[in-house]
Amino acid sequence: MARGRGAPVDKNLRQHHVTSPRPSFWTVRSHRTHLRAGVPLAALTVASFALASCGTPGGAVADDAPATASSAAPAPKLAPEVSVRDGASNVAVDVPVKVESRGEGLAKVSMVNEEGREVDAELSGDSRSWSTTEVLGYNRTYTLVAKDKNGQQRSVTFTTPTPAYTTGVALSPLPDSEVGIGQTIGFRFQSPVTDRKAVQDAITITTSPQVDGAFYWLNDYEVRWRPQYYWEPGTQVSVEANIYGLDMGGGLYGAQDNATNFTIGDRVIAVVDDSAKTMSVYRNKELLRVIPVSLGRDGSEFVTPNGRYIIGDKHEKLLMDSSSFGLGMDQGGYKTMVDYATQMSYSGIYVHAAPWSEWAQGSTNTSHGCINVTTEAAAWFQSVVKRGDIVHVQNTQGGTLPVWDGLGDWNLSWEEWSAGNA
Known part of the structure; x- marks a missing residue:
C-alpha cells in the first residue's frame, strides 16, 4: 500500500512503536433555565389572600395568577475531535490518525500531504469515526479537514519526523524454510543502532509450542535470538520486526518492517x-x-x-x-x-x-x-x-x-x- 509520502515502499526489506498523545473525546452541554416574569411575588401573595377571602359576583374565583415555564437552550454544536493537535511535530508515522464526531456524524474528512496526495482512510459504518489505513511518510506535512453533519468543522496541520538516517533489517532464516535444531534468528541492520531496547521491543517472536529465548547483540549492527536449549523438531516459528517509524536513537529510524517464518526439522x-x-x-x-x-x-x-x-x-x-x-x-x-x-x-x-x-x-x-x-x-x-x-x-x-x-x-x-x- 502506498505511504502518505506518495511513494511505494520496498517490501523486500521491511524494516514497540512511537505514539503521539491523543486527547480523549468529550461532550459539553450547557443548560439555561428562563423564568417568565409575571406579578411580583409579594403582590401575588396579597392578591391570593384577598381572592380567597372575598368572592366575586356569581361566586366565581378570579384566576389571573401569572403562568411560569422553563425551557432549555439547545446544546452548542461541536466540531469533530482529532487525535493529533494542530501544529504538532514529530507525529508518529505508524500510529493511525483518528477523527471522532461530537455531533450527528461526520459529513466529510480529508487528509492530504503537502503535495496534495490524499491519505487512504476508512469511515465507520455509522459515520461517527474515521481513521487512516496507511502508514504516514517521514518528513511530511499533513493537513486534515473534518466536517460534521451539524455544520461544525475542524482543521489540523502537523508534521512527521525528519530522520537523519533510516535503516532496513535483514532477517534469517528465509521465510518458509525448514531448519535444524540449532538455528538462531538473525537481525542485521544497515546502520548502527544505539537504542537497542527500542529495537528489541519492536520484535515479536511467536513459537508453537511456546519456547523461551533471549537476544544477544554481536555488535551495533546485528542482534541474534536463540532459545535456551536446542529447538524441538516440529516447532513452528514466526518473526515480525515492526521497525518502520521506530526511533532507534541518534537520528536513526526504521525504513521498513520485515518478517520471516520457519519450521524446525529433524534433529x-x-x-x-x-x-x-x-x-x-x-x-x-x-x-x-x-x-x-x-x-x-x-x-x-x-x-x-x-x-x-x-x-x-x-x-x-x-x-x-x-x-x-x-x-x-x-x-x-x-x-x-x-x-x-x-x-x-x-x-x-x-x-x-x-x-x-x-x-x-x-x-x-x-x-x-x-x-x-x-x-x-x-x-x-x-x-x-x-x-x-x-x-x-x-x-x-x-x-x-x-x-x-x-x-x-x-x-x-x-x-x-x-x-x-x-
Missing part, C-alpha cells in the same frame, strides 16, 4: 572427535554413519577450534582462497576449487571434499582448519544436513569457536547469552 547432529579422527552423524539420535576426517594441522595457527558450530550455506563447488583470512600465496597460501563444501563458520571452516588428503583422513590432521573427507562422504554429508543443524567439534588442540564468528552462537552459556540483551 541432526554431527560429532567430530579429533582424538578418533572421525565424524559421527546422527539423525533423531540414530547413528547414520561414521566418517574418517582430517582436521586443521596440530601445533599450527590452523588448528580447528572446538565448539558447537551451526551449519550455514551449502555449495556444490566453492573456491577456497586463503587470502580471505590473510594467508597470501607467498606464505604457502592457496586458491583451490573444492566440491561439496558445507559451511560451519564465517571464518571459512567447511566440511568439504579433499581427495588429496585421503591418505590422512582418519589418522592425521593436515588441513588449514576445515574438515577434510572423501568426495563421496562430502556429497553424502551435504545431502543429509540442512541449515541450522549442529556440528560439535571436540578434543582438538584449539580454543573454542567465538560467538562473533557468526555460527558459534551456542558456544556461550545461557547466562552469558541472556546477559547480552538490552
Whole structure:
C-alpha cells in the first residue's frame, strides 16, 4: 500500500512503536433555565389572600395568577475531535490518525500531504469515526479537514519526523524454510543502532509450542535470538520486526518492517572427535554413519577450534582462497576449487571434499582448519544436513569457536547469552 509520502515502499526489506498523545473525546452541554416574569411575588401573595377571602359576583374565583415555564437552550454544536493537535511535530508515522464526531456524524474528512496526495482512510459504518489505513511518510506535512453533519468543522496541520538516517533489517532464516535444531534468528541492520531496547521491543517472536529465548547483540549492527536449549523438531516459528517509524536513537529510524517464518526439522547432529579422527552423524539420535576426517594441522595457527558450530550455506563447488583470512600465496597460501563444501563458520571452516588428503583422513590432521573427507562422504554429508543443524567439534588442540564468528552462537552459556540483551 502506498505511504502518505506518495511513494511505494520496498517490501523486500521491511524494516514497540512511537505514539503521539491523543486527547480523549468529550461532550459539553450547557443548560439555561428562563423564568417568565409575571406579578411580583409579594403582590401575588396579597392578591391570593384577598381572592380567597372575598368572592366575586356569581361566586366565581378570579384566576389571573401569572403562568411560569422553563425551557432549555439547545446544546452548542461541536466540531469533530482529532487525535493529533494542530501544529504538532514529530507525529508518529505508524500510529493511525483518528477523527471522532461530537455531533450527528461526520459529513466529510480529508487528509492530504503537502503535495496534495490524499491519505487512504476508512469511515465507520455509522459515520461517527474515521481513521487512516496507511502508514504516514517521514518528513511530511499533513493537513486534515473534518466536517460534521451539524455544520461544525475542524482543521489540523502537523508534521512527521525528519530522520537523519533510516535503516532496513535483514532477517534469517528465509521465510518458509525448514531448519535444524540449532538455528538462531538473525537481525542485521544497515546502520548502527544505539537504542537497542527500542529495537528489541519492536520484535515479536511467536513459537508453537511456546519456547523461551533471549537476544544477544554481536555488535551495533546485528542482534541474534536463540532459545535456551536446542529447538524441538516440529516447532513452528514466526518473526515480525515492526521497525518502520521506530526511533532507534541518534537520528536513526526504521525504513521498513520485515518478517520471516520457519519450521524446525529433524534433529541432526554431527560429532567430530579429533582424538578418533572421525565424524559421527546422527539423525533423531540414530547413528547414520561414521566418517574418517582430517582436521586443521596440530601445533599450527590452523588448528580447528572446538565448539558447537551451526551449519550455514551449502555449495556444490566453492573456491577456497586463503587470502580471505590473510594467508597470501607467498606464505604457502592457496586458491583451490573444492566440491561439496558445507559451511560451519564465517571464518571459512567447511566440511568439504579433499581427495588429496585421503591418505590422512582418519589418522592425521593436515588441513588449514576445515574438515577434510572423501568426495563421496562430502556429497553424502551435504545431502543429509540442512541449515541450522549442529556440528560439535571436540578434543582438538584449539580454543573454542567465538560467538562473533557468526555460527558459534551456542558456544556461550545461557547466562552469558541472556546477559547480552538490552
